[in-house]
Amino acid sequence: MAEYVTVAKIDEIAKGKSKLVQIHGKEISVWRIEDSYFAIDDICTHEEENLSNGDIIDTFHICCPRHGAEFDLRNGKALCLPATEPVQIYQVRLTGEEVQLLV
Numbered sequence: 001m002a003e004y005v006t007v008a009k010i011d012e013i014a015k016g017k018s019k020l021v022q023i024h025g026k027e028i029s030v031w032r033i034e035d036s037y038f039a040i041d042d043i044c045t046h047e048e049e050n051l052s053n054g055d056i057i058d059t060f061h062i063c064c065p066r067h068g069a070e071f072d073l074r075n076g077k078a079l080c081l082p083a084t085e086p087v088q089i090y091q092v093r094l095t096g097e098e099v100q101l102l103v
């Protein structure tokens, strides 16, 4: 059964940056865009690069550092080739000073 897990303090992640966490054997990157937080599987669906090594572009899009595929942090959709499959996203909630993921 899914449950919320604390992964960071809200000020621990700088704006436009991410924190990489491992939960249940999965690498998940937790991104902060201004004061909103998003969580995605960190592994690119093209050739398994870590997306947390990439850069944010166009506010909500992460660009894979290996071949340049882009994903939308809000829904996980692959926005351009060479990736065609989405990355999984996770529900995020803020509780007090904590960032929590539903996993």
Ligand code: FES
Pocket (backbone or CB within 6 Å): 044, 045, 046, 047, 048, 049, 064, 065, 066, 067, 068, 069, 082, 083
């Ligand atoms: S590994 Fe991410 S675009 Fe190729």
